[in-house]
Amino acid sequence: MPRLRPGGLVPPRREKRPLPRIPVPVARAVVDCAVYVDGHRKPGRISYTDALDRVRSTGEGFVWLGLHSPDDEQMQGVAEVFGLHELVVEDAVHAHQRPKLEVYDETQFLVLRTVKYVEHESMEKASEVVETGEIMIFVGHDFVITVRHGDHTHLSGLRRRLEARPDRLVLGPTAVLHAIADLVVDSYLAVTDEMESDILAIEEAVFGPRRSLNIDPVYLLKREVLELRRAVTPLTGPLARLTGQNPLVPKEIRRHFRDVADHLTTVIDRIVEYDEVLSSLIGTAAAKVGIQQNTDMRKISSWVAIAAVPTMVAGIYGMNFDYMPELHQHWAYPTVIVLLIVACAGLWVVFRRHNWL
Numbered sequence: 001m002p003r004l005r006p007g008g009l010v011p012p013r014r015e016k017r018p019l020p021r022i023p024v025p026v027a028r029a030v031v032d033c034a035v036y037v038d039g040h041r042k043p044g045r046i047s048y049t050d051a052l053d054r055v056r057s058t059g060e061g062f063v064w065l066g067l068h069s070p071d072d073e074q075m076q077g078v079a080e081v082f083g084l085h086e087l088v089v090e091d092a093v094h095a096h097q098r099p100k101l102e103v104y105d106e107t108q109f110l111v112l113r114t115v116k117y118v119e120h121e122s123m124e125k126a127s128e129v130v131e132t133g134e135i136m137i138f139v140g141h142d143f144v145i146t147v148r149h150g151d152h153t154h155l156s157g158l159r160r161r162l163e164a165r166p167d168r169l170v171l172g173p174t175a176v177l178h179a180i181a182d183l184v185v186d187s188y189l190a191v192t193d194e195m196e197s198d199i200l201a202i203e204e205a206v207f208g209p210r211r212s213l214n215i216d217p218v219y220l221l222k223r224e225v226l227e228l229r230r231a232v233t234p235l236t237g238p239l240a241r242l243t244g245q246n247p248l249v250p251k252e253i254r255r256h257f258r259d260v261a262d263h264l265t266t267v268i269d270r271i272v273e274y275d276e277v278l279s280s281l282i283g284t285a286a287a288k289v290g291i292q293q294n295t296d297m298r299k300i301s302s303w304v305a306i307a308a309v310p311t312m313v314a315g316i317y318g319m320n321f322d323y324m325p326e327l328h329q330h331w332a333y334p335t336v337i338v339l340l341i342v343a344c345a346g347l348w349v350v351f352r353r354h355n356w357l
Contacts, residue, residue, distance in 0.1 A: 029070040031148075032159065037061030039166025049081050055142050062173050063143040066155060070147065082143055083107075092136045095149040099231070101238035108139040108248055110177065110238060112184045113231035116152040117194040123201055123217035129224035130191060132231055135184065137177055139248075144173035146180065158183050174253045181239070182260050188232055188267040192274070195225070199274060206285050213292070215285045222278045229271050235264060302351040309343045 027047075035042040035051045037060050046054075051063040067078070072093050079089045085104040091097055091111070102109045114133040120126035133150020146155060158179055162168060168175050202218055239261040243254050313336065351357045 029067045029074045031066040031068050032156070033063070033065045035061050035063055036169050039168070039170035041163050048078065052081060052143060061142070064159070064173075064176060065143065065145045066159070067145065067147045069149055075147075078145065082138070082140065082145065084138060084145075085109075088138070092138075092147045095134050097134060097136070099235040099238060101241050103248070106141055106248065108137075108177070110137045110139070110181070110242075111135075112137070112181065112235070114150060114153050114184055115187060115191050115228060115231055117191045123198055123205075123221065124214055126217070126220065129195065129198065129221060130228050132227065135180060137180060139173045139177050141173070144176045146176075155180065155183075171250060171253060174249050177242075177249075178253050178256045178260065181242075181257070182263075185235075185260050185263045185267065188228075189263060191228065192267055192270045195221075195228075195274065196270075199277060202278075202281055206281050206288065213285055213288050215282075215289055218278065218282055218285050222275075222282060225271060225274050225278060229275065232264070232267055232271060236261075236268070239264060298356045302347075302356045305351075306344050306347045309347065310340045313340060 030048065033046060033048045033051055035046065035054055037058075042061075048063065048065045051065070055061050055063055065078070067074075070078070070093065075089050075093050078084070079086070084107065088102060088104060088107075088109040091109070097111045099113055100111050112135045114135055116131045116133070118126070118128050118131050120129070131150075131152060133148070133153045135149075135153050135155070136147040138145040138147075148155065162176065162179055168179070198221055202221060205213060206218070239257060242249055243257045243261055246254065249257070317336075348357065
């Protein structure tokens, strides 16, 4: 209702309604889509709906659809075409999942955490060592869908390498699943190799003689190792299921997954070793910082003791009493200065002999 005000009526307020959200086409999230028959890619560009229709109408080959950071509506459109479960669709849209393997009927859903080593000039100037991302893989008997989150999770190079090896692609969608898992685990090995040089630099800084120590890089590297551990360790369970008696994975692919599991074990052993080394370095660094602080306090105390002598004498002579020893003698002032210098020099020598200065 309009209300009165001096000079006229006030029109009623209109509530601002949010603008309707414009749906983004699924094609904006599609990186690549292709049909593979007998290990060879069929030429030409094709939509994922037409690709799946072609595969299921002919009964040959499979579809490999690659997506990058799809939203809810885009992923829902893909799920309706491929018959994906609504729970895994939600997981695929919202990142930050733990590595896991879930099976819905004949569709396998694997989540992999990806890592990338962040180049830096030195640990003192670094703010991040490991950058993480995610790759989620849906595998059916005639399709494989990869959903990537992160800027370093590109799979175009892997796709080209697989297309150059038809003998691997002829094994079906699980061959793509193995190739992606192998690529991710190999990246773990590369990152641990790079982090080893950082740990050696930290060890040199901690145990190096006569070097001031900044303990912050030690804690930074410890945090990054824990981040890497959270990305890698949970993958042991899914790989164990893929290498075991899994009826959805061919025997030949299971053998290749065993090699991936061996590499993952190597990575986990390295991470555990790095974690233990950094824990000991933190204790050593904390002890060294404490020793440095004690040394600084001894130096400060020594100089305070030396400065206390002239301060005491100046305090006595500054009390303005008329009758004081040698107050009116000409030789008194130089004598007092010489005595102060001798006393301070004597204290300096004593502290120096005891390694306080």
